[in-house]
Amino acid sequence: MKISIIFHSVCANNYLMAKAFHEALRTKRRNVSLYRVADSDWTEQEGVPPAAKENLRDMMSLPIATPEAMLGSDLVVMGSPTYFGNVSAEMKVFMDSAAKYWIKAGLAGKKLVAFTSVGNPQGGGDLCLQAIQTFGMYMGMLCLPVPTTLVPNENIHPFGIIHYSYSKYGEKLDDKVQVAIERFSKQILK
Amino acid sequence: MKISIIFHSVCANNYLMAKAFHEALRTKRRNVSLYRVADSDWTEQEGVPPAAKENLRDMMSLPIATPEAMLGSDLVVMGSPTYFGNVSAEMKVFMDSAAKYWIKAGLAGKKLVAFTSVGNPQGGGDLCLQAIQTFGMYMGMLCLPVPTTLVPNENIHPFGIIHYSYSKYGEKLDDKVQVAIERFSKQILK
Amino acid sequence: MKISIIFHSVCANNYLMAKAFHEALRTKRRNVSLYRVADSDWTEQEGVPPAAKENLRDMMSLPIATPEAMLGSDLVVMGSPTYFGNVSAEMKVFMDSAAKYWIKAGLAGKKLVAFTSVGNPQGGGDLCLQAIQTFGMYMGMLCLPVPTTLVPNENIHPFGIIHYSYSKYGEKLDDKVQVAIERFSKQILK
Amino acid sequence: MKISIIFHSVCANNYLMAKAFHEALRTKRRNVSLYRVADSDWTEQEGVPPAAKENLRDMMSLPIATPEAMLGSDLVVMGSPTYFGNVSAEMKVFMDSAAKYWIKAGLAGKKLVAFTSVGNPQGGGDLCLQAIQTFGMYMGMLCLPVPTTLVPNENIHPFGIIHYSYSKYGEKLDDKVQVAIERFSKQILK
Numbered sequence: 001m002k003i004s005i006i007f008h009s010v011c012a013n014n015y016l017m018a019k020a021f022h023e024a025l026r027t028k029r030r031n032v033s034l035y036r037v038a039d040s041d042w043t044e045q046e047g048v049p050p051a052a053k054e055n056l057r058d059m060m061s062l063p064i065a066t067p068e069a070m071l072g073s074d075l076v077v078m079g080s081p082t083y084f085g086n087v088s089a090e091m092k093v094f095m096d097s098a099a100k101y102w103i104k105a106g107l108a109g110k111k112l113v114a115f116t117s118v119g120n121p122q123g124g125g126d127l128c129l130q131a132i133q134t135f136g137m138y139m140g141m142l143c144l145p146v147p148t149t150l151v152p153n154e155n156i157h158p159f160g161i162i163h164y165s166y167s168k169y170g171e172k173l174d175d176k177v178q179v180a181i182e183r184f185s186k187q188i189l190k
Numbered sequence: 191m192k193i194s195i196i197f198h199s200v201c202a203n204n205y206l207m208a209k210a211f212h213e214a215l216r217t218k219r220r221n222v223s224l225y226r227v228a229d230s231d232w233t234e235q236e237g238v239p240p241a242a243k244e245n246l247r248d249m250m251s252l253p254i255a256t257p258e259a260m261l262g263s264d265l266v267v268m269g270s271p272t273y274f275g276n277v278s279a280e281m282k283v284f285m286d287s288a289a290k291y292w293i294k295a296g297l298a299g300k301k302l303v304a305f306t307s308v309g310n311p312q313g314g315g316d317l318c319l320q321a322i323q324t325f326g327m328y329m330g331m332l333c334l335p336v337p338t339t340l341v342p343n344e345n346i347h348p349f350g351i352i353h354y355s356y357s358k359y360g361e362k363l364d365d366k367v368q369v370a371i372e373r374f375s376k377q378i379l380k
Numbered sequence: 381m382k383i384s385i386i387f388h389s390v391c392a393n394n395y396l397m398a399k400a401f402h403e404a405l406r407t408k409r410r411n412v413s414l415y416r417v418a419d420s421d422w423t424e425q426e427g428v429p430p431a432a433k434e435n436l437r438d439m440m441s442l443p444i445a446t447p448e449a450m451l452g453s454d455l456v457v458m459g460s461p462t463y464f465g466n467v468s469a470e471m472k473v474f475m476d477s478a479a480k481y482w483i484k485a486g487l488a489g490k491k492l493v494a495f496t497s498v499g500n501p502q503g504g505g506d507l508c509l510q511a512i513q514t515f516g517m518y519m520g521m522l523c524l525p526v527p528t529t530l531v532p533n534e535n536i537h538p539f540g541i542i543h544y545s546y547s548k549y550g551e552k553l554d555d556k557v558q559v560a561i562e563r564f565s566k567q568i569l570k
Numbered sequence: 571m572k573i574s575i576i577f578h579s580v581c582a583n584n585y586l587m588a589k590a591f592h593e594a595l596r597t598k599r600r601n602v603s604l605y606r607v608a609d610s611d612w613t614e615q616e617g618v619p620p621a622a623k624e625n626l627r628d629m630m631s632l633p634i635a636t637p638e639a640m641l642g643s644d645l646v647v648m649g650s651p652t653y654f655g656n657v658s659a660e661m662k663v664f665m666d667s668a669a670k671y672w673i674k675a676g677l678a679g680k681k682l683v684a685f686t687s688v689g690n691p692q693g694g695g696d697l698c699l700q701a702i703q704t705f706g707m708y709m710g711m712l713c714l715p716v717p718t719t720l721v722p723n724e725n726i727h728p729f730g731i732i733h734y735s736y737s738k739y740g741e742k743l744d745d746k747v748q749v750a751i752e753r754f755s756k757q758i759l760k
Contacts, residue, residue, distance in 0.1 A: 086705070093662075102654070127316065135655070149484065273476050274519075282466065282468075283472075294718070298719070328465055330717035333712075335678075335711065504728075535693065537694065
């Protein structure tokens with residue numbers, strides 16, 4: 001089983017989510033790769049705390065995502081910041097670069113998991129997840145929903161994992177998101 | 191200016207939101223009416239606390255919404271519980287009952303404001319608001335968005351006002367929702 | 381493998397689509413059932429041509445859909461008329477009646493296929509299919525997309541099968557829709 | 571009244587739609603500007619017929635859209651190709667470049683009209699229009715719907731004007747789209 005985790009991240013929040021998926025999904029027998037979406041004008045912003053700085057530098061050393069990575073995978077995990085109720089432009093550039101596989105349904109049948117980091121609960125994170133899944137549907141992919149029972153007594157959106165960043169830079173994921181990613185990963189692999 | 195507030199409510203949360211809009215919108219010169227959407231199998235559920243009981247009884251004494259109420263209004267304020275990322279079936283019954291006005295664009299140009307009560311921030315409240323607005327667009331109505339600056343330092347979804355009920359019965363709206371409704375109402379009337 | 385086809389139909393167009401799925405999916409080894417969604421105020425409309433009348437009467441003799449039918453199925457095929465960019469109120473009543481299975485994720489992992497009949501290409505059929513899939517995602521179901529290559533040189537929406545009714549009563553499905561349903565059914569069973 | 575028409579076009583179909591809006595909206599008293607969204611890797615594709623070539627060259631001589639153009643406008647008309655049920659990446663780059671106006675609701679109250687060119691009726695053109703309107707809602711803009719009665723006996727999507735390109739390069743808009751743009755423009759100006 002080959003898995004590609006493809007994310008766009010500006011403040012490292014999506015990177016931390018991607019890394020949490022990476023840790024939860026990889027085992028000796030599985031080939032799990034982490035790719036960042038190209039972001040030509042990315043710069044480390046001012047006022048980044050030291051702990052976050054390290055994450056941002058780690059992130060920038062990752063390989064750039066290509067549509068070929070999806071072609072060779074059984075499962076694609078895609079994450080994007082939520083910008084205006086949609087994926088980021090950089091993630092959309094990546095999606096459009098997969099157009100060549102669309103006409104021949106080259107990605108059909110592959111599994112897709114979505115995640116996003118969004119400023120706050122009223123930021124429309126689920127609209128971003130829906131945009132990722134709409135892309136997946138066009139590609140013929142199987143969008144994996146989060147079942148209600150994933151974490152007892154915890155509400156998680158069925159469209160995927162949402163992290164509320166509250167304008168923070170990538171420090172540490174809160175426990176709820178961490179647990180959700182771990183449990184969802186386990187379930188995906190069943 | 192004539193305003194109709196049309197809502198479906200089961201546990202009185204949407205009723206409290208509708209009432210808050212009613213209080214914020216009505217003045218001497220404006221005709222503001224409150225209508226509940228028909229709900230043929232509505233029953234007061236067990237374990238309802240006394241304060242909520244009174245609200246539920248008040249609610250049941252309101253007139254039933256008809257599409258004619260929209261026809262005679264300049265502004266329609268619509269609220270529904272979020273059920274499975276959509277409006278409730280009862281609200282959809284009401285919407286479909288307006289089909290006769292669709293073909294002649296009888297509601298075109300009227301303003302539309304959306305609100306919803308949803309269990310929690312991961313419940314997809316904005317998908318319900320979007321369903322209300324999609325109905326409005328089909329009817330040719332103008333969907334009024336909530337501007338980012340409505341309440342300083344407070345995040346409010348652009349699609350409308352969302353209340354998180356956390357399984358509570360209609361007791362008292364929290365201050366954030368109350369303030370959002372008051373300010374949005376003021377702005378609508380400008 | 382157990383399959384339930386659950387549809388709402390007023391003018392028999394969705395019924396014809398459901399029947400086409402039924403014929404394409406059933407074999408000796410599979411248990412495929414056809415259910416119509418309850419429609420309490422359904423009446424045969426005036427001006428129905430004789431060929432369509434027979435279809436409508438057949439339709440009314442089918443058993444009424446219950447959420448239990450979904451619980452016992454491996455694959456659910458759901459169809460609804462598109463009303464205002466959403467499912468019909470009757471279909472939403474059916475969806476809401478499955479609420480009891482939501483909290484325990486009782487339908488999780490089951491496969492879901494969506495179809496719709498809509499007046500014309502500008503009627504928003506895909507928005508109705510998306511509403512069906514959003515319901516499915518909340519229930520933890522796997523929404524099966526239509527791959528680009530399903531019918532060579534034919535464009536079919538990835539969200540499901542769309543039939544343009546052009547205000548016609550259920551006569552005969554056009555060949556394109558018929559072929560799409562047959563091929564999609566074959567592929568689902570692979 | 572100041573109007574900005576902002577579009578992304580690859581094969582000149584959206585350009586022709588933008589031009590039709592331009593012609594229908596401009597008069598002596600109105601300031602109507604036409605802007606193309608930046609497309610860094612745009613190249614004239616092979617096999618472009620002569621009539622289309624001229625359109626493509628005209629298009630490339632237009633000024634590049636900036637978010638400032640929206641800031642100074644009362645009405646924004648936005649058009650994008652439909653790629654995978656969403657706007658093109660280039661249009662999303664433009665949208666994200668308006669982030670600076672989001673926090674201060676700088677575009678709030680401006681009117682927004684959406685249009686798209688999509689391969690065929692099953693291509694999800696309305697999903698692209700919805701993505702444009704979701705952007706508009708976040709910005710506090712008023713999305714203008716197309717009323718059912720715009721063109722008698724003609725079905726037009728309420729979310730905006732959709733052109734089916736069927737893989738053709740920008741030659742001549744078909745009459746239905748032309749008439750829809752002319753009538754919608756007239757109505758917008760009323």
